[in-house]
Each structure stands twice: as structure tokens, then as C-alpha cells.
Amino acid sequence: MRFGVIGLGSAGRSHLDVLSHMPEVEVAGIADLNPEYVKTLGEKYGVPLATTQPEELITNPSIDVIAVVAADRAHYPLVMACAAARKHVLCEKPIATEVAHAREMVAAMRESGRLFCISLNNRGNPVNRRIKDVVDAGIIGHARMVRLIGLMAAPDNRVVRERLGEKAAYSRLVNICHEGKNAMFDCGVHSFDYARFLTGSDFRRIEAMGYSMRGFEYPDHGVALCEHENGILTVVDKGFDYAYEAQTRKEYVRYEVIGDRGSLAWDLDNQRLRVFAHDQTLDEPLPYASHDADREVIYRGFIESVKQGALLPWLASGEDGLKAVEAAQAAIDSMIAKGIITRDVGPGPNWFDGRSW
Numbered sequence: 001m002r003f004g005v006i007g008l009g010s011a012g013r014s015h016l017d018v019l020s021h022m023p024e025v026e027v028a029g030i031a032d033l034n035p036e037y038v039k040t041l042g043e044k045y046g047v048p049l050a051t052t053q054p055e056e057l058i059t060n061p062s063i064d065v066i067a068v069v070a071a072d073r074a075h076y077p078l079v080m081a082c083a084a085a086r087k088h089v090l091c092e093k094p095i096a097t098e099v100a101h102a103r104e105m106v107a108a109m110r111e112s113g114r115l116f117c118i119s120l121n122n123r124g125n126p127v128n129r130r131i132k133d134v135v136d137a138g139i140i141g142h143a144r145m146v147r148l149i150g151l152m153a154a155p156d157n158r159v160v161r162e163r164l165g166e167k168a169a170y171s172r173l174v175n176i177c178h179e180g181k182n183a184m185f186d187c188g189v190h191s192f193d194y195a196r197f198l199t200g201s202d203f204r205r206i207e208a209m210g211y212s213m214r215g216f217e218y219p220d221h222g223v224a225l226c227e228h229e230n231g232i233l234t235v236v237d238k239g240f241d242y243a244y245e246a247q248t249r250k251e252y253v254r255y256e257v258i259g260d261r262g263s264l265a266w267d268l269d270n271q272r273l274r275v276f277a278h279d280q281t282l283d284e285p286l287p288y289a290s291h292d293a294d295r296e297v298i299y300r301g302f303i304e305s306v307k308q309g310a311l312l313p314w315l316a317s318g319e320d321g322l323k324a325v326e327a328a329q330a331a332i333d334s335m336i337a338k339g340i341i342t343r344d345v346g347p348g349p350n351w352f353d354g355r356s357w
């Protein structure tokens with residue numbers, strides 16, 4: 001299967017690495033607007049077509065599948081071009097930064113008759129899958145409440161500033177927190193998608209509150225309370241203000257499901273699944289896999305889907321990607337409507353105050 005990869009930033013490199021190790025895949029082309037990236041990675045992986053013009057890949061008749069791993073705002077024009085050229089597409093999350101664009105993309109890809117998958121990693125992650133298996137087996141009875149907590153440092157945190165320099169850190173901050181609509185949208189799409197995947201139910205309504213530390217339009221940290229159509233409640237707690245100035249990178253991730261016959265919990269610190277249920281008690285190691293490992297699982301599923309001519313049901317379709325951004329946008333709209341609480345970041349740097357690069 002001949003792949004073209006568009007977008008060669010940090011995620012694009014991981015995609016390229018995963019694909020280049022898969023025997024059934026040939027990376028036939030790569031593209032990025034940055035000529036340095038194109039040159040270096042084209043040479044490293046010996047790719048026959050390495051270009052700064054993504055359309056050269058999209059219109060190339062010998063390429064079967066396009067992986068869209070470019071910056072969020074580029075997903076919409078690139079996927080629309082892929083639909084017009086009738087390519088299968090695996091697109092990074094979020095499907096788009098605007099819900100209206102996501103709707104158009106889903107419609108155009110459906111019209112093209114080609115497969116459209118969104119890389120929502122939780123569906124390929126062993127922790128999330130094991131939790132779903134325990135819930136689906138009814139071990140904790142009927143799920144009533146799901147809590148998905150994901151907290152990390154902002155994209156311009158101290159560790160990143162020291163590694164990449166202030167200018168690159170600032171550029172990440174703008175890409176993710178401004179254009180990518182900050183934690184509840186950029187990262188939240190994973191949780192909203194997982195909540196639908198885990199509960200098997202769409203959202204009926206979403207209410208949220210959040211705060212902003214540095215004057216962003218979109219909050220740095222928010223909590224969304226979601227009611228599913230089947231009555232389950234999901235809490236999504238997403239923040240980019242965790243251990244921001246810490247000398248060591250630190251994330252806080254915790255999942256809990258509370259059912260009517262028991263409850264389960266997993267967290268990143270312990271990497272153990274603990275289940276306290278009516279008929280059994282489990283305490284098992286459940287290590288977190290890497291992003292690369294998740295991506296490989298998703299690619300394997302997608303390649304199988306292309307062979308079969310239909311997306312395997314556990315993968316996130318364009319419609320799933322759309323529902324994730326609809327939910328994330330609803331959470332943001334709810335926070336903005338309630339009034340985003342503003343906080344002073346204190347002694348830390350505030351790049352948005354009087355700085356221009």
C-alpha cells in the first residue's frame with residue numbers, strides 16, 4: 001500500500017517512523033511547507049517524492065492513502081483536496097478546528113467513496129481498550145459515571161523552553177493554545193471521543209467552566225460535565241497548567257468508571273488497573289503504551305480496513321471525528337458563555353504581554 005505523508009513536524013515524524021517499519025507499506029511521498037524538513041526526512045527515509053507542494057502527493061495516481069499530519073488548520077483544505085482526488089485518508093486529530101469545516105470534510109469524503117479515519121489514539125491504546133473490555137464484560141455492572149482527567153504543562157513549559165528555545169516554544173503555544181483552541185479542544189477531542197467509544201452513547205448535553213491564565217480566548221483549564229443519551233455522565237477535566245514551571249516533565253492522567261456493581265480506576269502514576277466489583281477485585285499492572293505504539297495499532301486497523309473496503313468498527317471515522325469536535329466546541333462555548341475566569345500566572349512568563357517575534 002503506497003502512502004503519502006503530509007506534515008513532518010513532531011507528530012509527522014512519528015507517523016513516518018511507524019509507517020517505515022511496516023512491511024506492507026511503502027512511503028511513496030512526503031510533503032511539508034518547510035523545505036528543511038522535506039530535505040532531511042526525504043534523505044533519512046529514502047522517499048522517492050519529497051516536496052513542499054502537498055498537491056503533488058494528493059494528485060499522484062500511484063499513491064493510495066494520504067496521512068494528513070499537518071498543523072490543525074491545514075486539515076480542512078488538505079482533506080478536501082484528497083476527497084476531490086479520491087484518496088483514502090488517515091487524518092490526525094482534531095479533524096478540523098471549525099465544526100462547519102468538519103461537516104464539509106465528512107460529506108466530501110463520503111461522496112468520494114474512499115475511507116476516512118481520524119487518528120484518535122485512545123481507540124488503539126491498551127489502557128483504554130482494557131478499561132472498555134472490563135466495562136463491556138459487565139464486571140462493574142452498568143456504568144453510571146466516567147471521569148477522564150488529563151492534565152499537563154502548557155506547550156511553552158519550562159522543559160520545552162529549555163530544549164527548543166523561547167521562540168519555538170512560543171510558536172507551539174500559538175499553534176496549540178490559540179489556533180488549536182487550547183486544552184479542552186486540542187486534547188479534549190481524545191476524551192470526548194473515548195467517552196462515546198466507552199459508553200456506546202452520544203452526548204445529550206455538555207456544560208463546562210474554565211479559567212484562563214494568560215488572556216487566551218480559550219481557557220487553559222476546564223471541566224466539562226457531559227450527559228450521554230443513555231444517561232451516563234462523563235466528566236472531562238483538561239488542563240495545560242499542570243507542573244508548568246517544573247524542572248521535570250510531569251503529566252497527571254486518571255480514568256475512573258463508576259458502575260452500579262463496582263468501580264474501576266487507572267492512573268499514569270501507578271499504571272495499574274484497580275477494579276472493586278461485586279464479584280471480583282482486580283489489581284493488575286497496565287502499562288501506558290507510547291504514542292508510536294498507539295499509532296501503529298491504528299495504522300494496522302486502517303490498512304486492514306482499506307483491504308476490506310470498509311472501516312473496522314473500532315476505528316474513529318470522519319463522523320466520530322466530527323462528533324468529537326462538536327463536543328469540544330460545545331464545552332468551549334459553554335465556558336465562554338458562563339464567563340472564563342481569569343487568573344494571573346504569577347511570576348511565570350506571559351508571552352502574550354507585549355511580546356512579538
Ligand SMILES: NC(=O)c1ccc[n+]([C@@H]2O[C@H](COP(=O)([O-])OP(=O)(O)OC[C@H]3O[C@@H](n4cnc5c(N)ncnc54)[C@H](O)[C@@H]3O)[C@@H](O)[C@H]2O)c1
Nearest residue numbers: 007008009010011012032033034069070071072074092093
Ligand atoms: N494524536 C495525538 O495524540 C497527536 C499528538 C500530537 C499532535 N497531533 C496532531 O498532529 C498534527 C501535527 O502536530 P505536530 O505536533 O506535528 O505539529 P508541528 O507544529 O510540530 O508540525 C506541523 C507541521 O505541519 C506543517 N504544515 C502546516 N501547514 C501545512 C500545509 N498546508 N501543508 C503541509 N504541511 C503543513 C508545518 O510546516 C509543520 O512542519 C496536529 O493536527 C496535531 O493536533 C496529534
